[in-house]
Amino acid sequence: MAVPLTDQERRKQISVRGIAGLGDVAEVKSSFNRHLHFTLVKDRNVATPRDYYFALAHTVRDHLVGRWIRTQQYYYEKDPKRVYYLSLEFYMGRTLQNTMINLGLQTACDEAIYQLGLDIEELEEMEEDAGLGNGGLGRLAACFLDSMATLGLAAYGYGIRYEFGIFNQKIRNGWQLEEADDWLRYGNPWEKARPEYMLPVHFYGRVEKREGGGVDWVDTQVILAMPYDTPVPGYRNNTVNTMRLWSAKAPDDFKLHNFNVGDYIEAVLDRNLAENISRVLYPNDNFFEGKELRLKQEYFVVAATLQDIIRRFKSSKFGCRDPVRTSFDTFPKKVAIQLNDTHPALAIPELMRILVDVEKLDWEKAWDITCRTCSYTNHTVLPEALERWPVYMFEKLLPRHLLIIYDINQRHLDRIAALFPGDVDRLRRMSLIEEGDPKRINMAHLCVVGSHAVNGVAQIHTDIVKETCNFCYFSQTHPAGWIWPPGRLFDTCVVVGEHAAVAVALDDVTWGLSLIQVLCYHMAKLIIKLITSVGHVINNDPAVGNRLKLIYLENYRVSLAERVIPAADLSEQISTAGTEASGTGNMKFMLNGALTIGTMDGATVEMAQEAGEENLFIFGMRVSDVEEVDKKGYDAREFYERLPELKLAVDQIQNGFFNPEKPDLFKDLVDMLLNHDRFKVFADFESYVSCQDRVSLLFQVKNPRAWTQMVIRNIASSGKFSSDRTIRQYATEIWGVEPSDVTIPPPNEPPFKAQD
Ligand code: IMP
Secondary structure, eight states: OOOOHHHHHHHHHHHHHOOOHHHHHHHHHHHHHHHHIIIIIIOOOOOOOOHHHHHHHHHHHHHHHHHHHHHHHHHHHHHOOOEEESSSSSEEEOOHHHHHHTOHHHHHHHHHHTTTTTTHHHHHHOOOEEEOOOSSHHHHHHHHHHHHHTTTOOEEEEOOOOSSSOEEEEEEEEEEEEEEOTTTTTTOOEEOGGGGGEEEEESOOOOEOOOOOEEEEEEEEEEEEEEEEEEEOSSSSSSSEEEEEEEEEOOOTTTGGTTTTOOOHHHHTTTTHHGGTTTBBBSSSSSOOHHHHHHHHHHHHHHHHHHHHHHHHHSSSTTTTTTOOOOTHHHHHHEEEEEETTTTHHHHHHHHHHHISSSSOOHHHHHHHHHHHHOOOOOOOGGGSSOOEEEHHHHHEEEHHHHHHHHHHHHHHHHHHHHHOOOOOHHHHOSSOEEEEEEEEEEEHHHHTOOSEEEEEEEHHHHHHHHHHHHHHHHHHHHOOOBBOOSOOOOOOOOOOOOOSOOOOOOOTTTGGGGGGGGHHHHHHHHHHHHHHHHHHTTTTTTTTTTOOOOOOOSHHHHHHHHHHHHEEEEEOOTTTTTSSOOHHHHHHHTTTTTTOSSOTHHHHHHHHHOOOSSEEEEEHHHHHHHHHHHHHOOOHHHHHHHHHHHHHHHHHHTTTTTTTTTTHHHHHHHHHHEEEEEEOGHHHHHHHHHHHHHHHHTTTOOOOHHHHHHHHHHOOOOOOOOHHHHHHIIIIIOOOOOOOOOOOOOOOTTTTOOO
């Protein structure tokens, strides 16, 4: 229960967070008590901290409702171009505190909860993270929703309401164990189910020629998509946008028409199979797993979302409802669809299917509309992460889309053949269809031909995408022309907190260690075991004592990042140059006061540009050095033999120094490092060690002000890494929309006033 604060602590809290109006505090208390009674059906004798959290969440939620409805009405009145951010992941974390801050309610809630004898931080800790993402890609989507609302864009996030998000990580005996993330167990006060807006999604079936031309997709199996809406408030601008997540529901007649030949109970139980589509997030970061259920998820979100987009277009002022313009001519002027990686790439053939098969537009017109509507963000060039779906899966699950992709490809190859006569190898390289056993569809190529803009997530990454993927060619043939946004496109999650004195080694299986997934889960888990084993030795070595501790932080997630990042002094960003698209932690650590030891990779390159390279600890190969090593051939053993410190470390890992009970436990790891290391980590070792010496020198013995000065220079030059800045750039360069400076008037909602 609440630990009462001393008067001094209260004064400090008030001086930091401001003083709430008495009316506001009274209103929060009264609303909180009302929700505890009527919504939670509890009294103070039996209420748990979770009940109090829900009572506060509902109190805060009440202040969103009027603004939410007003914002949506406003969009219908003004009819601005709508921006749709399609993503298989939205890594939102917790909602309560962010909402209080954005609505200007934090001080009033702090005071009200204190006056009720409760501890607001304890209540905030009861909230489950919405862990509907793996790492950077999902957190980017969450930050973008936040910034789009703050900039007043008429924007929507569309995704899947996974019943189970990213697994909870437990460490047992040094090994990772995964537990299911049953985040909805106690209910989610932030979502509103909208069963009345349920939409059908079709799978399987076959394609039938229509009399008089055209085709129909028939004999399909229908799954329903039920929307759940979550409000996305802007920062103190009365804007509340919508994140709409779809949940799979079996239709009432699911399998029951076979009743006479089957079993009623079996048929009802089989509804679970259909509803498995939205059951669980695939815990793959930068890795293509190629499972049919994942392909179903990708089509499910796209099919439901496009129906909703077209419904909204048709019912808006300047859409089809306008009798003068009953066509789709205005569609690209009214709708922007952003594809967060290739995961929602089926939006391209699905929009074509709707325009051609349903709306009866001719192909060329439909293709022009599709390209001008869609744009694509690439998140990696690592081959193991690229989505390449077997053609046979499409044949079975999405036969109409396969034909559409074949048609897109035919026209695409015709254009290339006309531009580069006789260049057969080029046709093979550029095709959307990869020959082989099995034949595969290259989803990145599909996105590139079906979009008017493509971007990477950092400048170096955009440059690498352009160079390595032969994508430059496309700009010559594309009907709508191309944008390669020239600047940085980063996400940044601003976190604040106190600076702790303890240094921790932060490892992260689902974020930072994503590259390791390519070496299979076995290797990822072995690395975690190695870290915990090394920690065990260091932490129990009397010679080391309290001078150094290695702590593996279990279950890294958004809410833990919000605590750890502000507490860090040094941020290690040690990917081999050219392999990390952007990174996100790098920027967050920088703006929260940590210095960076890192390679010239991803966004770290631009951090060095902004702050000055002398204000970061840069080490290791540049991309050009890596290319040189690749040309010569990388020999890990050469480094191992030449560098005694490296040899000692590798030998200790190999010989069971860190794991005497099972001395050969790490032999696969050492074998990988010595014989098959695609990331060439030994090539950066020497430079890393000497750079760490510079870090230690500055941190420990030199003028302590020098470290602080460097921190200040970093923080002061981190402004560009704001997702608000990024979204402004997307808005003008990709979507063709203007951030709005109009503040939607607040709803009539006594007695609250916005705080300053
Ligand atoms: P949607 O954007 O069509 O999903 O509708 C979202 C919300 O916008 C609705 O629940 C209404 O509050 C509002 N809305 C829908 N249609 C209109 C309209 O024609 N005029 C004003 N507001 C509307």
